[in-house]
Amino acid sequence: DVKVTQSSRYLVKRTGEKVFLECVQDMDHENMFWYRQDPGLGLRLIYFSYDVKMKEKGDIPEGYSVSREKKERFSLILESASTNQTSMYLCASSLRVSNQPQHFGDGTRLSIL
Amino acid sequence: AQKVTQAQTEISVVEKEDVTLDCVYETRDTTYYLFWYKQPPSGELVFLIRRNSFDEQNEISGRYSWNFQKSTSSFNFTITASQVVDSAVYFCALIQGDYKLSFGAGTTVTVRA
Numbered sequence: 119d120v121k122v123t124q125s126s127r128y129l130v131k132r133t134g135e136k137v138f139l140e141c142v143q144d145m146d147h148e149n150m151f152w153y154r155q156d157p158g159l160g161l162r163l164i165y166f167s168y169d170v171k172m173k174e175k176g177d178i179p180e181g182y183s184v185s186r187e188k189k190e191r192f193s194l195i196l197e198s199a200s201t202n203q204t205s206m207y208l209c210a211s212s213l214r215v216s217n218q219p220q221h222f223g224d225g226t227r228l229s230i231l
Numbered sequence: 232a233q234k235v236t237q238a239q240t241e242i243s244v245v246e247k248e249d250v251t252l253d254c255v256y257e258t259r260d261t262t263y264y265l266f267w268y269k270q271p272p273s274g275e276l277v278f279l280i281r282r283n284s285f286d287e288q289n290e291i292s293g294r295y296s297w298n299f300q301k302s303t304s305s306f307n308f309t310i311t312a313s314q315v316v317d318s319a320v321y322f323c324a325l326i327q328g329d330y331k332l333s334f335g336a337g338t339t340v341t342v343r344a
Contacts (some may be wrong), residue, residue, distance in 0.1 A: 146337075149330050156243075160322060160334040168330065176331065202234070207275065212330065217264045217283065220332060222276035 122223035123144070124209050130229045136227035137196040139226050141209030145220075148214040152176075152184060153226070155206040167192055168214065199230045235325050236299050237335035244313055245343050252308040254323030260284075263327035267297065267305045270320040270337070282306060311341045 125140035139159040143150065149168050153161040153176075163176030165184040173184050181203060193213075196203055206227050210220040234257040244250050256265065267279040280290065282299050290297050294311045310317050323335040 150331075158336055160235075160237075160336040161332075162334075163331055166330060171316075206274070213331075217281065217326065218283055219266060219278040221278065222268075223272040227274075 121210055122211055122221050124207075124223040124226050126226050127224060128227050128229075131196075131199050131231055133191070133200060135196075135199050135230075137199050137228070139194040139196075139228070140224060141192045141194070142190050143192075143209075143212075143221070144190065146189065147211035147212065148189075149212045149220075150186065150218060151212075152182075152192065152194045153208045153210065154203075155208055156158040158206060161208060164194065165231070167201055170191075192205075201230050204228060206211040206228045235323050235333050235335040237321075237323055240336070241341070243341045243343065246314060247312050248342075250310050250313050250317075250342075251341060252310075252321050252323075252325050252340070253281045254306045254308065254335060256304050256305075256306065256323070258325060258326045258327055260327040263325060264300065266324040266332065267306075267308050267323045267325070268324065270322065272319070276322065279308075286287045310340070313340075315342050315344055318342045 120125040122143045136175045151166040155161050167173045169188040183195045209223045210224045212218045236255045263284045265282045268276045270276045296309045298307045320337045320339050322337045324332045
């Protein structure tokens with residue numbers, strides 16, 4: 119079974135802090151994704167990566183950056199956290215072929231105070 | 232642009248009732264893929280089914296069934312004889328061309344004992 123592991127289930131940070139969310143997958147998937155989930159809005163794509171050191175902006179990249187130095191690891195960075203970034207963050211991975219399902223981690227519930 | 236609409240925000244049923252979740256999508260492409268995911272209270276999204284645009288055959292998996300109708304751009308999901316363990320948020324999603332999934336807002340299903 120595919121395992122996508124996110125480093126924290128719950129995280130509390132302060133406004134202005136730099137925040138790192140880590141995601142690791144163990145199935146050698148080429149694609150990795152970061153989403154945020156908010157009530158009534160479903161999941162919105164922040165960034166995705168289709169290869170090491172490659173990244174593409176999703177629908178809501180503002181205020182975020184990402185890093186993919188190794189195939190199995192994809193990091194989401196909040197450069198200067200703000201209260202409107204309080205949300206549930208979900209990481210996913212998939213094979214490169216576009217019709218393959220994405221496999222998700224358990225999510226990180228991030229609160230910015 | 233592509234869009235997925237799940238008009239039902241919340242559905243509450245008593246155990247053993249059937250429940251149908253609606254999903255309507257918009258796309259200009261002839262080749263696309265539709266997905267359903269389940270998100271239990273634990274938070275992890277679980278992949279349920281994938282359907283490509285050329286396969287309109289309905290599918291049944293245990294108590295779950297899916298009705299895909301291209302003529303109405305719908306991909307509805309029915310849970311037969313619901314159980315408390317079916318309580319979750321269910322997402323419909325669409326992918327076309329690249330790797331990006333477009334999610335609906337989700338439908339929260341509550342099954343009462």
